[in-house]
Amino acid sequence: MAVTDEAILKIKNMIIxxxxxxxxxxxxxxxxxxxxGLSRSSLREAVKALEIIRVLDVRRGDGTFVTSLEPGLLLEAMSFVVDLHEDASVLELFAVRRILEPAAAAMATVRATDADAERLRAMVTAVSAEASLDDLVEHDVAFHHGIAELAGNGYLTSLLDSLSGGTMRARVWRGLTQENVVERTLAEHAAIxxxxxxxxxxxxxxxxxxxxxxxxDWLRRAARG
Incomplete structure (x- = not known):
């Protein structure tokens, strides 16, 4: 395990x-x-990484603080940043989603009624631009499940639900780190x-x-960073 990852895990344990x-x-x-039991340089790198994902708030001249995020979200993000550098499987999950989700959307379009489309549209408009991370992730999961269900293939729906669960921490981390993620997600869902x-x-x-x-693409760049 990289020294920085070890430092992150030790800070995570302090939160637990x-x-x-x-x-x-x-x-x-x-x-x-x-x-x-860490060197100051490795601790500094860990703090820098945790500041980037908004787990820590470094206030110059005042100290470093744990952010006000709920403990569950803090732990999700801290686990994910370590896993991402050690295991590329989450990228593989997204590669599979990139193959299957467009197919599901096309199949859903053929079968969807006006009422189905309106229901999906209502799911998008029900989320405000000021939505919390919890609300955004809940909406994202429900929206993609709704599309998959409309495709009319139970096996495909089950598979996509499974893939969705495997990328949950990526959703949380993206919500913590990427600017305007709520607006971007809602706009892309509305376009679909x-x-x-x-x-x-x-x-x-x-x-x-x-x-x-x-x-x-965001996830791949984050893994390199």
């Missing part, structure tokens, strides 16, 4: 054990590095619904492909 809570200030660098409502299966396929590929 209750030694650090949302809003708490971290001990001084020298004190924390000694108590965790628009194509579906018009009955244009190939356009729905293309818009779904762009949507999934965009997330995959």
């Amino acid at each position: 054990d209750g030694h650090l809570r949302p809003g708490d200030r971290l001990p001084p660098e020298k004190e924390l590095s000694e108590s965790l 619904v628009g194509a579906l409502a018009s009955g244009d299966a190939e356009l729905a396929r293309a818009r779904a492909a762009v949507h999934i590929a965009g997330v995959e």
